[in-house]
Amino acid sequence: MNQTLETLQNLRSIHGNFSERDISEQDLRTIIEASLRAANASARQGYSVIVVEDRDTMKKLCGYAGSKGLVFCADLTRIAAIAKHLNHPFDADGVPQFITSAVDAVLVAQTAVIAAKSLGIDSLITNGIHRGDMERVFTLLNLPEKHCFPVIMVVFGYPTKEPDHRQERWNGAGVVHYGVYHPLTTAQAEEMVRKYDDPEAHLGLSDTWKPKRLAHYWDWFFTVWVGSFAKATGKSQMAQILERIGFLFP
Numbered sequence: 644m645n646q647t648l649e650t651l652q653n654l655r656s657i658h659g660n661f662s663e664r665d666i667s668e669q670d671l672r673t674i675i676e677a678s679l680r681a682a683n684a685s686a687r688q689g690y691s692v693i694v695v696e697d698r699d700t701m702k703k704l705c706g707y708a709g710s711k712g713l714v715f716c717a718d719l720t721r722i723a724a725i726a727k728h729l730n731h732p733f734d735a736d737g738v739p740q741f742i743t744s745a746v747d748a749v750l751v752a753q754t755a756v757i758a759a760k761s762l763g764i765d766s767l768i769t770n771g772i773h774r775g776d777m778e779r780v781f782t783l784l785n786l787p788e789k790h791c792f793p794v795i796m797v798v799f800g801y802p803t804k805e806p807d808h809r810q811e812r813w814n815g816a817g818v819v820h821y822g823v824y825h826p827l828t829t830a831q832a833e834e835m836v837r838k839y840d841d842p843e844a845h846l847g848l849s850d851t852w853k854p855k856r857l858a859h860y861w862d863w864f865f866t867v868w869v870g871s872f873a874k875a876t877g878k879s880q881m882a883q884i885l886e887r888i889g890f891l892f893p
């Protein structure tokens with residue numbers, strides 16, 4: 644295996660327990676410079692990255708704190724400003740513009756995660772910025788009024804302890820389709836349910852479902868986890884904000 648593949652195979656999330664150890668300014672610069680090499684639509688870089696260094700602010704933003712936090716925004720305000728400056732019409736509104744910019748932003752985020760890992764720095768990708776009252780994110784980061792949406796945050800740092808297992812991936816039926824799409828058969832669904840129930844497989848998010856007398860991991864996922872998650876995320880607020888900033892038409 645070459646070094647790049649090894650780095651990819653070693654990717655993992657640190658769920659919030661980062662140590663007080665800081666990552667160096669040089670490493671931060673290297674991570675950011677590498678991340679900006681990600682592909683982007685129309686070479687316009689429809690994103691911006693906000694570096695958060697204050698741990699309290701990180702916590703307020705996403706619920707987690709490490710050495711550095713980067714917020715990756717789908718952002719067309721810079722391009723809109725250039726268009727205005729040169730007196731060109733530029734329509735930054737609408738879902739296609741949002742999707743394209745969000746893809747740009749996510750590619751930068753994941754590239755930063757990989758670059759960091761290659762330097763021995765761990766990370767947590769989190770959508771904690773979308774939980775609770777999302778207006779705090781706009782206020783804390785002084786985000787522009789239009790065409791800038793915080794898509795994802797990544798917290799970087801060093802772990803306080805090693806995770807006790809590697810989170811595996813389902814690589815069975817339904818993930819990769821050759822030629823055309825192949826819907827899950829009943830037998831494949833049963834196999835998937837069985838595999839996720841195996842604690843040694845480390846496929847599920849948590850094994851806290853077992854003492855709850857549920858039959859399967861996926862019973863916990865759909866009844867307990869999805870329910871709590873839906874309540875914690877401001878779904879309708881997100882839609883309102885996307886309308887206000889021009890990325891979604893009412």
Ligand SMILES: Cc1cc2nc3c(=O)[nH]c(=O)nc-3n(C[C@H](O)[C@H](O)[C@H](O)COP(=O)(O)O)c2cc1C
Nearest residue numbers: 654655656657658659767768769770771810811848
């Ligand atoms: C969009 C997104 C949001 C996530 N949000 C959180 C989060 O808020 N808290 C958390 O502990 N992990 C979060 N994660 C990390 C996932 O739980 C983690 O990637 C997954 O369980 C696989 O584990 P691994 O990354 O260690 O392989 C998030 C990951 C993604 C891609």
